[in-house]
Amino acid sequence: DAWVGCGAPSTRQAVRLAEEAEAAGAAAIVAVPPYYLHPTLEAVERYYRALHAAVRLPLLAYNIPSLVGYALPSALVHRLGKEGVLAGAKNTAGSWDSVADYLDGAPPGFVVLPGDDVLALESITHGAPGAIMGLANIVPKLAVQLVKGARSNEPESARPLHDLIVR
Numbered sequence: 001d002a003w004v005g006c007g008a009p010s011t012r013q014a015v016r017l018a019e020e021a022e023a024a025g026a027a028a029i030v031a032v033p034p035y036y037l038h039p040t041l042e043a044v045e046r047y048y049r050a051l052h053a054a055v056r057l058p059l060l061a062y063n064i065p066s067l068v069g070y071a072l073p074s075a076l077v078h079r080l081g082k083e084g085v086l087a088g089a090k091n092t093a094g095s096w097d098s099v100a101d102y103l104d105g106a107p108p109g110f111v112v113l114p115g116d117d118v119l120a121l122e123s124i125t126h127g128a129p130g131a132i133m134g135l136a137n138i139v140p141k142l143a144v145q146l147v148k149g150a151r152s153n154e155p156e157s158a159r160p161l162h163d164l165i166v167r
Contacts, residue, residue, distance in 0.1 A: 001028070002025070002026050003026065003028040003029070003030050003060070004030065005030050005031070005032070006018040007031040007032030007033065007035070007062060008034070009034055009036045011047045014031055014034075014050075015054040018051050019054055019055060021057070022055040022057050026057060027057065028059070028087070029057050029059045031048070032062040032064055032068055033048075033061070033072060038070050041073070044076070045076060048085055048086060060113075061090070062115075063089060063091045063092065063098070063102070064092040064115065066093075066094065074098075074102050074105065077089050077102060078105050078107065081110040086110070087110070087111060088110050088113065089102055089111070089112055090113045090132055091112060091115060092114070096119055096122060096123075099112065099114050099119055103123070103126055103127050111128075111129060112127070113128055113132050114131045115132045115133075118165075120133055120162070121158055121162040124150035125150055130151075133146075135165060142161065145158075146165060149161060150162075
């Protein structure tokens with residue numbers, strides 16, 4: 001299944017991209033919040049609501065403050081999840097605290113995926129169903145082994161592989 005990135009600087013552009021992705025057969029939409037200009041949280045909320053209203057696909061917020069210029073607060077992400085606007089979130093904030101905030105208090109069925117390879121093992125052992133790892137583009141076998149190990153009955157068995165990957 002293809003999860004398509006549809007974030008854009010404006011709501012209109014993001015909606016158009018999401019509609020094109022849905023028409024092409026995408027399974028889900030992953031959208032960074034509006035970038036360049038730093039909108040209010042109310043504007044960010046309207047942006048995600050407009051995307052949700054435009055398509056019938058699961059919508060995941062993408063928290064990547066290093067590129068967008070601001071972070072998506074977990075309270076907003078959780079509220080939109082509880083209301084059914086968001087199905088989940090990819091969190092590439094670069095810190096365990098941020099991923100933990102997204103995992104803690106997430107509504108039932110809400111998917112939280114870390115976007116940092118170094119946080120994959122800890123995130124999965126604390127409830128994330130998987131991870132979106134850049135490493136998987138280079139050595140997919142190692143990434144799959146790490147995720148499978150982390151999801152096993154003995155997640156610490158994945159620690160040596162994790163340590164190898166993050167070196």
